[in-house]
Amino acid sequence: MEIKLTLNGKKITADVAPDLLLLDFVRDHGCLSVKRGCETANCGLCTVLMDGTPILSCSTLAVRADGHHVQTLEGLQEEAEDFAIFIADQGAEQCGFCNPGFVMNTIALLRENPDPTDEEIKAYLAGNLCRCSGYEGQLRGIRAYLNSRKGV
Amino acid sequence: MLTIRQYVRAESLEEAYTLAQKRNNMVLGGMAWTKMYNRSIGTAIDLGGLGLDTIEETDEAYLIGAMTPLRVLEQHVGLNAMTQGAVAESLKGIVGVQFRNTATVGGSVWARFGFSDVTTILMALEARVELYQRGVMTMEEFALLPRTERDILVRVIVPKMERSVCYLSQRNTKTDIPVLTCAVVRRGGETFAVVGARPRNAEVYRDTEGLLASGVTEEGACAFGESVARRASFGSNCRAGKEYRQKVAAVLVRRAVLTLDKEG
Numbered sequence A: 001m002e003i004k005l006t007l008n009g010k011k012i013t014a015d016v017a018p019d020l021l022l023l024d025f026v027r028d029h030g031c032l033s034v035k036r037g038c039e040t041a042n043c044g045l046c047t048v049l050m051d052g053t054p055i056l057s058c059s060t061l062a063v064r065a066d067g068h069h070v071q072t073l074e075g076l077q078e079e080a081e082d083f084a085i086f087i088a089d090q091g092a093e094q095c096g097f098c099n100p101g102f103v104m105n106t107i108a109l110l111r112e113n114p115d116p117t118d119e120e121i122k123a124y125l126a127g128n129l130c131r132c133s134g135y136e137g138q139l140r141g142i143r144a145y146l147n148s149r150k151g152v
Numbered sequence B: 001m002l003t004i005r006q007y008v009r010a011e012s013l014e015e016a017y018t019l020a021q022k023r024n025n026m027v028l029g030g031m032a033w034t035k036m037y038n039r040s041i042g043t044a045i046d047l048g049g050l051g052l053d054t055i056e057e058t059d060e061a062y063l064i065g066a067m068t069p070l071r072v073l074e075q076h077v078g079l080n081a082m083t084q085g086a087v088a089e090s091l092k093g094i095v096g097v098q099f100r101n102t103a104t105v106g107g108s109v110w111a112r113f114g115f116s117d118v119t120t121i122l123m124a125l126e127a128r129v130e131l132y133q134r135g136v137m138t139m140e141e142f143a144l145l146p147r148t149e150r151d152i153l154v155r156v157i158v159p160k161m162e163r164s165v166c167y168l169s170q171r172n173t174k175t176d177i178p179v180l181t182c183a184v185v186r187r188g189g190e191t192f193a194v195v196g197a198r199p200r201n202a203e204v205y206r207d208t209e210g211l212l213a214s215g216v217t218e219e220g221a222c223a224f225g226e227s228v229a230r231r232a233s234f235g236s237n238c239r240a241g242k243e244y245r246q247k248v249a250a251v252l253v254r255r256a257v258l259t260l261d262k263e264g
Ligand SMILES: Cc1cc2nc3c(=O)[nH]c(=O)nc-3n(C[C@H](O)[C@H](O)[C@H](O)COP(=O)(O)OP(=O)(O)OC[C@H]3O[C@@H](n4cnc5c(N)ncnc54)[C@H](O)[C@@H]3O)c2cc1C
Pocket: A040, A041, A042, B026, B027, B028, B029, B030, B031, B032, B033, B034, B035, B047, B066, B067, B093, B094, B095, B102, B103, B104, B105, B106, B107, B108, B109, B110, B111, B113, B115, B116, B117, B118, B119, B151, B152, B153, B154, B175, B176, B177, B178
């Protein structure tokens, strides 16, 4: 089937199988930040933005992206840079496999709610699993970033 | 692994319904669940082009389109105002924000999961289900339809009325599938509870013994909780045993009744 979409600002026309997952489609197009984690809609590693909304690409058919704007971390480097350094500063990750999913969902959180409380951060990121850390580092990193923006 | 031979974006409900009559065709909701099937699908039927992804409001009701993402329901201002935030409370534990942007109300209701937060809250709101062929029915009637039914769920209708609602669930860990779900509603002097994830479809339990009829007391709330736990049937699975669920049900119903009373 032919689909037309915008991937990270670039218009793409592609012929895809009806059961191709959006996860495989974006990876085939060089967006390797999008990870295959659980593949059962549990872990958030495959998070992409569809028209600005964070969704799970492991549970979305590529054909459903027809006519839409899809963004991955590859297309959001500048926005991510702002706060990802604060997460790294906290030594929040060990293997780092979960990081792109965390960063994507944090971008969505901060667009929706630029000044979240710790509880709101935890609630928004609850669908991002990390097998190495205890999540406190990520939380401290985002808090440090928010504080730096307020000059605290 | 799920394989799909053909994908059709239905242009009308009639087209979707006709396609759905064939046994190896399948209607797509958000696909969060069906993605895990090990099945070969002939035609996957997408309802995404039929304008069913929003919540409309009339004087009498909220009309929730089948393709409405759970997250849209969770954040709906009117439905949350009418339920003192119980709608958001019931959905916030379902996996995560990205998941709730992906999974739909229609898929959640159609699947009649024995662990559903979605079914529990909608039953508590006395919602009705609109099917393309069979028409409108209550959530309780829908729960009893045979699973072989091949209709299209068009929307869920939540009647507007004054009510107080408290939603509680018990999970072994945050965002896991619930061990028990519970909603208690007070409406026009009447109290009823809906208990789900037993792990069976949600069911309504009324205060038939009048334990709360002349006002809420600690003893009355406790007795109503015990009464619901006695009347409901429970089962065991990997998350919890039957006896544990029964005890949790009594506690959650009591707590919900007392919370409603405290919050007026
Ligand atoms: C990892 C995981 C954790 C979960 N945790 C919870 C939880 O804690 N609490 C909870 O309540 N739920 C939970 N769920 C269930 C979830 O909330 C959804 O109910 C589920 O994903 C189905 O919704 P969907 O939109 O993805 O439907 P799909 O998977 O697309 O469809 C489900 C079924 O409904 C049919 N269908 C879909 N839409 C229609 C329609 N309009 N008309 C007719 N048939 C239709 C499909 O053919 C399919 O048989 C969980 C699911 C997963 C995968």
